[in-house]
Amino acid sequence: MPSLNDVAKLSGYSIATVSRVINGSDKVTPSTRESVEKAMESLGYLPSRVARRLRQKGGLRHLLGVILPNIQNPINAEIARGIEDIAYANRFAVILCNSDDKYEKEKFYLDVMRAESVDGVILPPNQESNAAVLEVIEKGMPVVLVDRAIRGVQVDTVEVDNVIGAKAAIDHLIQLGHTRIAMIAGPGSISNSRQRKRGFEKAFKEANLPIDPELVRTGDYTQSTGRALAEELLDLTSPPTAVFASNNFMAVGALEAIHKRNLRIPEDVALIGFDDFPWAESLDPPLSVVKQPAYEVGQTAAQLLLDRLSNPDLPISKLRLSPELILRKSC
């Protein structure tokens, strides 16, 4: 790989001048710019981002870190894509990692981000990781939180209004006349999961309906627990007439369970899920969902981070994007 030095030698100028033409900055005489560029061209020179990042104290490194639980979840893929599009538009690359919500992995990757001196990192924190995330923030790394929040710390955050979303779903079920509504909730360690439960409770309270504690179960956001919990619910002596699943995987799991019992949807059991996904429309029946604007969450987070980088003393933003109730055929 040719280096600055090679270009300097070939063009007959010093490395400083070459560096200047690369950075387009300062004043360099058009004729020398031209011959330097010719030299770069003929060598196939490409500046080393590594050397640049090492030396440069102030400027942008054009590298972002993103840590998501699992890219196989369409919601995460959407967020990632939103981030990436903004990143690419600004010539940033992104180091993307899967944490599986495991503390150990999250910690490892957080260290990688520091060690790579990325410009900043975007991630959804979970309860266990808070300490590690906080530490990184304190060390001065720009961070924006997505999808989930940490209480009591001043950091840019872009969330979805989970309580409104969940409440909208339940309101709709209640309006349909349902009164025995089950919730398959997510892990209590995740803030969005707690919020969705809050929305569920709020809807009941406002409608002056009692919550049957037997009807709320908590899973771990996977398809298999979704199915298992739905089966438990269906086996109750007095089963629910409607089920609200707190994320996409558990909704599909519940769908499977209902099909397995040969129950009709929505006639025998209504179903609604949190999170939209590309094939929700094509399910049997088309699944009603509350759709998070995940792509926009990603975009917004990335833009927020970029803004902060170019202007560190911007006030902290805590954004909350609105979910949308999409009614299809399952309720």
Place this chain on the structure above:
Amino acid sequence: MPSLNDVAKLSGYSIATVSRVINGSDKVTPSTRESVEKAMESLGYLPSRVARRLRQKGGLRHLLGVILPNIQNPINAEIARGIEDIAYANRFAVILCNSDDKYEKEKFYLDVMRAESVDGVILPPNQESNAAVLEVIEKGMPVVLVDRAIRGVQVDTVEVDNVIGAKAAIDHLIQLGHTRIAMIAGPGSISNSRQRKRGFEKAFKEANLPIDPELVRTGDYTQSTGRALAEELLDLTSPPTAVFASNNFMAVGALEAIHKRNLRIPEDVALIGFDDFPWAESLDPPLSVVKQPAYEVGQTAAQLLLDRLSNPDLPISKLRLSPELILRKSC
């Protein structure tokens, strides 16, 4: 951020010794190792991957580049996840990019990979990008191709046997008695797409059946063209009795088109798609597919790359993994 120098000063040893304890290599007296470690601990020292990468000529940089068309396609997400799991197990981080199969983006990211001096890159090439990919390979960057191949170049590749997969699907349809079988093919610029078409043709030839050219249409792997082309096919005076869609998105598009016409599946039209995805089972009807072992493709590719890094003159591997015909209810 504390540096080697800070640790050296605090511990009273030289930077060389500190470097040695970091790398666990060489012989350093247990007592000094201990005090150096204590110093590192108390400073919260983390070695800079950037400086390390700049200096070190031989060793591993523990950084991989991955360029995929679009992470929102579950197939890509699976591949990415397979790669990432192997990467993490070996303490590698990965720079993940979406190319949208656009030459410009692919070129940009390829440059980023070189400029970041990653250890190697994994990507599915497409026809337009071949030149850029070839150039990178010539420059000495370890590359492994996934999912698609480039003809005539000696480079590690892990593919899926697309012709066998497609042929298996068509064979099954023929066995079911279908004779007017349509194919919604992918872009000719993508090798896997051409191979799937080849499998389609091969099945016909072996069965001594003629192909009606009217029945093969080529789309661009998106859901909307899948639907549009399926509608065209259904509108034919003599429509097909079975449809084979060359990827997941187009299969779902076709499903939509068929539903829109209120045709029964598989009674009126049978449908089978290439690519499995988490909700194929829950579609209406559950979709039969030929499933690519995408996760394994990712794992294999990453392992291949790692192997090559530790042993550059390993013979070139061209692996072809077998797809699996998964029969559900759509044919």
Place this chain on the structure above:
DNA sequence: ACGATTAATGTAAACGTTTACATTTTAGCT
């Protein structure tokens, strides 16, 4: 045409590591 400004270019240090080589310390023998 001459000195004073200003513009263009060059020199060298710095970023945080690794590593070849030099130096010092320790251990092993007699």
Place this chain on the structure above:
DNA sequence: AGCTAAAATGTAAACGTTTACATTAATCGT
């Protein structure tokens, strides 16, 4: 104790940039 070999540690250069500062070249007003 004293010599030698081996082990431990230190010194300094290098990786490829950016950048403060120094130097040289160009421009301009008189």
